[in-house]
Amino acid sequence: MSQVYVLASAPGAGKTTTALLLERHFLGQGDVHTYLNNGCHHYTVPLEATKSREAFERWAPGGYDVLIMEVTCPYTPFEAPYLTPFDAFNEVVPLEARADWKSFVFTRTLEYWKNYLSTADFDPTELWDTVHDRTVQTVVTRAPSPLDGPCVDTGRVLHHPEGFVCDTVEPRMTLPRSDRTAIAVGAFPGEYREIFPNLTWYRFDYASFLQEFRAGAYDVAIIGMCLNERLKFRDRPERPSIICYQPSVYCDLEKPPKNLPLKDNFGSILSAIHERAVGEPIASDGGAYSSYNNRFWTYRPHPEREMIWREKNVVFCNGWVLPQYLIREGFLEVK
Known part of the structure; x- marks a missing residue:
């Protein structure tokens, strides 16, 4: 069995920094190229792995005591599913947004998607209750000094890692090894x-x-x-x-097409991901998320x-x- 620590937040909140510090903590000391630069073993969890705990375990790499999963934009329909297999996650919250986190999520998510959607007429917090329907531990970033709970200070020092919440999984994925150069x-x-x-x-x-x-x-x-x-x-x-x-x-x-119309609400896409077989369409043709309608459910x-x-x-x-x-x-x- 392995422990899995799920970190989720809006873009720019400090998830990758927190993930790297947590990894160093467990070793005793997000973008992808950041992890490669830091020498981390980085794996991509495909959307099909979100359908259940068992599905996730088929894609979770074996051989590790601890897995750290980073979820960007957890309130959107293609990121919220990554929380489905778990009973708890750690929400990374910058200190300046702590007092009104939901408003911060609303504004930041809207800003993030305005370059991709032809309309801003949607509620970026539609999945708020769905996301929070589990144990949530707040991890504060950009703290000027250590706080009582899990946090990362402005000097990029991790405090109270024992306060992070985690789940346990049984990883089943093994990758072939090749001696080819x-x-x-x-x-x-x-x-x-x-x-x-x-x-x-x-x-x-x-x-x-x-x-x-x-x-x-x-x-x-x-x-x-x-x-x-x-x-x-x-x-x-x-x-x-x-x-x-x-x-x-x-x-x-x-x-690539930009500013496509939002033909589906977030909840309907989330339901389609949970209920349909991998490869079946999960969004309306010509809509903002239609590029995921392929046999891998991967953005095309x-x-x-x-x-x-x-x-x-x-x-x-x-x-x-x-x-x-x-x-x-x-x-x-x-x-």
Whole structure:
């Protein structure tokens, strides 16, 4: 059995900092590239793992005494489900928002989604009661001095970690190990580091990566995501396997649609995730969340393309497609 500590909050509240400090605490001392930079074993939990405690355990990695899960925007329909399997979670709250946390959530969630929705006519706290229907421990961040309960001070020191709440799970996921050599650049699912222990990550140093990429002295190359959609690669080695999470480096793609209408309320999407089989539509076509209507329930930035496609030795991933899916569907060979 493993203990699982769930941290949830609105963006910018200090979750990733708290998660890293908690991890260091348990070792005795969020974005994905932040975890990679800090040498953490980072795993992505897919939406299908939220359907039950048993489903979560199938995706929880074995071999750890403690798991720390970070949930961003827990009051939205694609993040709230991650709390469903658990009886308790830790809500990370900045000190300045502590007095009126619900208003802070309302405002911050509205700000977050205004760039993606064509209307602001919705209640960002619609799922407030659903989220809080379990034990909730407040963890205060940005405290000028230690408080009585769990908190992180302005010097990034964690206090009272024994006050965090946790659940217990029985992890069942094991990843294959390969002796194949791999190189990577950009942001990519952290599972690759476990699958390929000999992986060399060039962070966001594309010049150094491309130098090795051209040489071809490796078995697998992973081109991760970056924010620069104009980035193009002239080089395309013909022999090694290439997994590309930034299809725009080789393909001319339509820009992802923005400001789509909100055709579904949050509650209906949440119900669909709980009740429907993985791969069935969970949002209305043409609506803000229709990009999740695919066989993995994973956000697909380019709706005109498949989730995965192959061109010669390059496998293109249209979104954060986990290597477990690529292995299962025959797109990634692990020897």
